[in-house]
Amino acid sequence: MAIQFLFLISRQGKTRLAKWYQTISQKEKSKISRELGTLVLSRRAKMCNVVEYRDFKVVYRRYASLFFIVGINSHDNELLALEVIHRFVEQMDKMYGNVCELDIIFGFDKAYHVLDELLLDGYIQESSRKEVLKRVDQQDELENMDEFEHILS
Amino acid sequence: MKGLTQFITDLRNSKDHDEETKKINLEITNIRDKFKTSLNGYQKKKYVCKLIYVYLLGNTEINDFGLKESFDLLRSSVYSEKQLGYLAVSILLNSKRHKPLKDHMNFVVDTLHSDLVRDLQSTNEEFNCLAIQFIASTFSITGTKAFTVYDTDRNADKWLDLIDMTYAAATSPVQQPIVKRKAAITLKVLLEIYPDVILKNSNWIPRLLKLVDDPDIGTAISSIPLLQLVLHLKPQFAISIVPSISQKLYNIIIEGKCPASYYYYNSPAPWLIVKLFQLMEQLFLLTNKDDNQIISISSLDEQTVTYLRQTVARSIQNASQPIKGIPNRNSQSSILFQAVSLAVFLEASTEAINGAMNALLILLNSNETNTRYLSLDALIKLTARSNSTYLSSKDKFDEILPLMLLLLRDRDISVRRKSLDLLYTICTFSNYTTIISKLLDYFPTADFTLKSELAIKIAHLAEKFATDSTWYVTTMLKLLSIGGGSNSNDSNYMGNEVWERIVQIIVNNEDLQKKTAKLIINLVKRSLNRTPQGKAPAPPLSESLIKVAAFVLGEYGDQVIDIEDLNTANQFQLLYEAYFKVSLITRAMILSTFLKFIVNFPDEPFIPDIVDLFEIETQSIDLEIQTRAYEYLKLVTIEPSFKLAQSVIKKNFPIFNTQKESPLMDRLGSVKEIVGRNRSRSVVLAKNINKIDAINEESENPFESESIALSPNWYAGYHRMLHYDAGIFYEDQLIKITYRVIKEAHNITIKFTVINNSYKTVGTQISGFTVLNLESLTKSQDPNYTLHIKSLPEASIYDKTTMEIEVKVRNIVENNESPVLSMTFMCGGSFNHLNLKIPVLLLKTLAPTVLNNTDEFAKRWTQIGDALGIDKGEHKTRIMLAHRYTSSNVSRLLSRVGFAVVFESPEAPDALIRVAGAGIIHTQKSNYGVLISIAGVDQVGRELEITVRCTGGGLAEIVCSTLSEIFSGKL
Structure with a gap:
């Protein structure tokens, strides 16, 4: 199940985080995110979480003020993609402690980090919540160590 | 970093x-200024x-500096600096891309090769991860015009370096999960770029296949995309991984063996399950170059099939129970849909x-939009792939039709579109009239975006199933009149394909022409609001x-002029009236029709009106109309008898060549794709029949290009199995394999x-003991023998395990056709691979036949000589023996391989050995009598002459060469 792209947009249509697992031009990227932004924002609540767009499927889910949008191949499993989103949110929630939009704006590096531990080249590499957070924590620690050494030197 | 936070807040x-x-x-x-001064690591990072x-905010044009500093960071030995360095380099390098993709990638490899190699070789696993992650995200070519690296490329060795090290990292037993x-x-990313690594060399594959057995669930999940690629490139290895997949699925789904941290809410490892199902489905779809399926149910052993069926059944059962909580329900349903999709292949x-299907139909009533959508999707796939007519059967169809119509009006367009697809899929000869009429009713209320799809599907169904020409024309014209779009908003729901197709069909079917002309005149009348009574607005x-x-009136209008109301004058009036209400391109078409009118009916009173119209339109601002009008005007005015114009208009419209696929097919979209993926077995078989002759010529073997390297010490076991029916087949420090051969006419069980x-x-x-491959070296079409692994060994061996192979000898087996058994296993972290040859020889089917005395033997001996001639029926060979034989040795050996000893010379010093025996060789096609006579050449019994006669x-x-191999122990 290869995920083609994942991005977060706010209700106002601002992109908060974007990750592309496809090699396409910047122009194309902004076109897709613009089009999908309007498409997804215009949909009402209680509608299906899957929309067909071009030749792939778009799976999205809204959490508070943020829309998580994922593009997958047309023959991929949609519900599972939906749960990939959920797992991602869970992990961020655990890490930031009750995540909100501002956490992602200011701590964008961490959000990317969690995402990178969850997905690699669009494929899920680790489905366990603990494992991912353990990795992120480990690396935070490494970073703190570096800073500590830096201060000492 | 405070400075950074400040900067972001500020912005x-x-x-x-x-x-x-x-x-x-x-x-x-x-x-820019800061970079010119010397900075410490922290400042650089900041x-x-x-x-x-700034770059991420969308200011991508600022990329002319910072790369050097990023490289400094990347080369640092401090983790956080290195991490940021990789991030920055990948972002900044990517933005510099103005070259073709391949050049860009090569540029990145050249620039970073040494850095990546250093980090990959590092003993610090975090550094390994950073380098690996960088490679994955930079060299991913999904969704682009892919490029390929070849051995001959300038920097192929650098690519190979990276691939080698990644491979080592993935398979090393000491590496962290x-x-x-x-x-x-x-x-997987790298092999996509450089597939030759796998295509030209299979050594890696067994080890890669083991990844799915990894006890770490994360590793198993991550390995599946890689395996999908590898098995796609080398499908012949697919079958060996199936037992591992089914075992893994069985462990998780049936036995519930899954580490607690991999439970997603209440379901164990849903991602792994779905991926394994997907992989399995993909394996069933693999074909070899003759387009035959590589894996079918019959080629798998019973346990594997049972496990797969059980897991699929359990998954379907799990999802049909009430489940609490959305994440739970979603993950269960996602497994359900994947299982349903696999079920078709499990026969x-x-x-x-x-x-x-019934389970899915129940889900259609669900309140959740997702479930409805996906159930529809699963029903489409299931129906298309299993060629099931369940939903189209009369009772069921009547039952589900109201539901389907309801879903066509669902509040979500995704659901509406899917239900249209389902209706399209279940359409058959028995229900097409109902479906099409319902769809036509639906058309006016359908969404704008759905209309063009709807029109194409209706048109295609009508064409596919129509048996009654009047029905076809009526339906299609109705479709056109309600869905053809109008000039007022210049919107057209329908592609040109639809009306063009109708015209093609009318031209090609003479009996339709008159009917169509009649119908269309009435329809146009109605559309122009000339309905006699005040009916509903058209x-x-x-x-x-x-x-x-x-088009129709121009070509076939003359066929209906004898009917009142439909005469040419009326026809002209209609088109003339329509003329000013339609778009320019349609006007141009009407002009051509008017020219046809002039040629066909030169005496009609409305002709001057047409000429006037041509004249007016020569002033049109549209180039096409102006050109046509001018040309037509000249054609009809230069010469009063219209001869010139007549020569332009052909009397009969030429018939279209419809051999080509209908243009509608191109527009069918996703439904066609699903149907295309369905491969019914009967089709596959039918294909085989045609191909047998062609393929027999050059006995093709998919493995021929690569000869298999047998494991050292294979020969001892092979030779033992040649003449003993039980013994040790292979032994080393880790493993010992013993065998027993059970012969039953042409069936041999080992x-x-x-x-x-x-x-x-x-x-x-x-x-992880796996039978990688049991490779038959006989020809693939009409093989001389068939192999079937009846039971597979257990993957984990504490003490011992058994496996059983059944061989069926169908025809005369040559001596060089014996199969090779490849096995792989892990022991104490080391990976082991055995390739052992099993003797499948004609002699193995030999059974003794009792001849009463030597006279009878002599009689038969002569019979064969007479019937077949010496050169065909007899073969003689002399062999040198490694040690002394006596006649009783020889006679024992003969009875061991299956001869009945007829004569044995008494043992006496210096007497020449003479032994004779008889037996029957069994094959599925026929049985053959074999007579043998062995005579000593010297007194010491070191040289023998074997003479064999056979029917x-x-x-x-x-037979002779097999025997000499048994005696001499050499090939």
Whole structure:
């Protein structure tokens, strides 16, 4: 199940985080995110979480003020993609402690980090919540160590 | 980093875009200056971070600096600096891309090769991860025009370096799971670019296949994309991985063996399950170059099939129970849909498929939009792939139709579209009239975006199933009149394909022409609001309808002029009236029709009107209309008898060549794709029949290009199995394999016992024992023998395990056709691979036949000589023996391989050995009598002459050479 792209947009249509697992031009990227932004924002609540767009499927889910949008191949499993989103949110929630939009704006590096531990080249590499957070924590620690050494030197 | 946070807050506080740009420019100048001074690691990090932030805000044009500093960071030995360095380099390098993709990638490899190699070789696993992750994200070519690296490329060795190291990271037994996971996915990325590594060399594959057995669930999940790619490139290895997949699925789904942290809410490892199902489905779809399926149910052993069926059944059952909580329900349903999609390949019974469909039909009533959508999707796939007619059967169809119509009006367009697809899929000869009429009713209320799809599907169904021509024309014209779009908003729901197709069909079917002409005149009348009584307002004028009308009336209008109301004058009036209400392109068509009128009916009173119209339109601002009008005007005015114009208009419209696929097919979209993926078995078989002759010519073997390297010491076991029916087949420090051969006419069963030798010595367990391949070296079409693995060994061996192989000898087997058994296993972290040859020889089917005395033997001996001639029926060979034989030795050996000894010379010193025997060789096609006579050449019994006579031509030679191999122990 290869995920083609994942991005977060706010209700106002601002992109908060974007990750592309496809090699396409910047122009194309902004076109897709613009089009999908309007498409997804215009949909009402209680509608299906899957929309067909071009030749792939778009799976999205809204959490508070943020829309998580994922593009997958047309023959991929949609519900599972939906749960990939959920797992991602869970992990961020655990890490930031009750995540909100501002956490992602200011701590964008961490959000990317969690995402990178969850997905690699669009494929899920680790489905366990603990494992991912353990990795992120480990690396935070490494970073703190570096800073500590830096201060000492 | 405080500076960074400050910068971000500052930017966010900007009142407008200009202020933001101003702040960014200020900061950029600052960073530029700072970079000129010498900075410590922390400062470098801070400024590179700011640069990246600016870049991420969309200011991608600022990329002319910072790369050097990023490289400094990347080469640092401090983790956080290195991490940021990789991030910055990947962002900044990517933005510099103005070259073709391949050049860009090569540039990146050249620039970073040494850095990546250093980090991959590092003993610090975090550094490994960073390098691996960088490779995965930079060299991913999904969704682009892929490029390929070849051995001949300038920097192929650098690519190979990276691939080698990634492979090592993925398969090394000492590597951390986290590195393995990332390496597995990354290896897939690299192999996509450089597939020759796998195509030209299979050595890696067995080890890669083991990844799915990894006890770490994360590693197993990550390995699946890689395996999908590898098995796609080398499908012949697919079958060996199936037992591992089914075992893994069984462990998780049926036995519930899953580490607690991999439970997603209440469901164990849903991602892994879905991926394994997907992989399995993909394996069933693999074909070899003759387009035959590589894996079918019959080629798998019973346990594997049972496990797969059980897991699918359990998954369907799990999801049909009430489940609490959305995440739970979603993950269960996602497994359900994947299981349903796999079920078709497991040769599920009709009842099972119907059962699954009923379960899905229940879900259609769900309140959740997602469930409705996906159930529809699953029903489409299931129906299309299993060729099931369950939903189209009369009762069921009547039952579900109201529901389907309801779903066509669902509040979500995704659901509406899917239900249209389902209706399209279940359409058959028995229900097409109902479906099409319902769809036509639905058309006016359908969404704008759905209309064009709807029109194409209706048109295609009508064409596919229509048996009654009047029905077809009526339906299609109705479709055109309601869906043809109108000039007022210049919107057209229908592609040109639809009306063009109708015209093609009318031209090609003479009996339709008159009917169509009649019908279309009435329809156009109605559209122009000339309905006699004040009925419901007609739909707006349809462009497509007028286009067809313009064509049909021009060509076939003359066929209906004898009917009142439909005469040419009326026809002209209609088109003339429509003329000013339609688009320019349609007007151009009507002009051509008018020219045809002039030629066909030169005396009609309305002709001057047409000429006037031509004259007016020569002033048209549209180039096409102006050109036509001018040309037509000249054609009809230069010469009063219209001769010139007549020569332009052909009397009969030429018939279309419809051999080509209907243009509608191109527009069918996703439904066609699903149907295309369905491969019914009967089709596959039918294909084989045609191909047998062609293929027999050059006995093709998919493996021929690569000869298999047999494991050292294979020969001892092979030779033992040649003449003993039980014994040791293979032994080394880790493993011992014993065998027993059970012969029953042409069926041979070989029972192997695999014994874990290391358990006794060092107490280690053998794990992941897999039969990689049992490779038959006989021709693939009409093979001389068939192999079937009846039971597979257990994957984990504490003490011992057994496996059973059944061989069926169908025809005369040559001596060089014996199969090779490839096995792989892990023992104490080491990976082992055995390739052992099993003797499948004609002689193995030999059974003794009792001849009463030597006279009878002599009689038969002469009979064969007379019937077949000496050169065909007899073969003689002399062999030198390694040690002395006596006549009783020889006679024992002969009875061991299956001869009945007829004569044995008494044992006496210096007497020449003479032994004779008889037996029957069994094959499925026929049985053959074999007579043998062995005579000593010297007194010491070191040289023998073997003479074999056989009732089958050429057989004697085969038997003779097998025997000499048994005697001499050499090939």
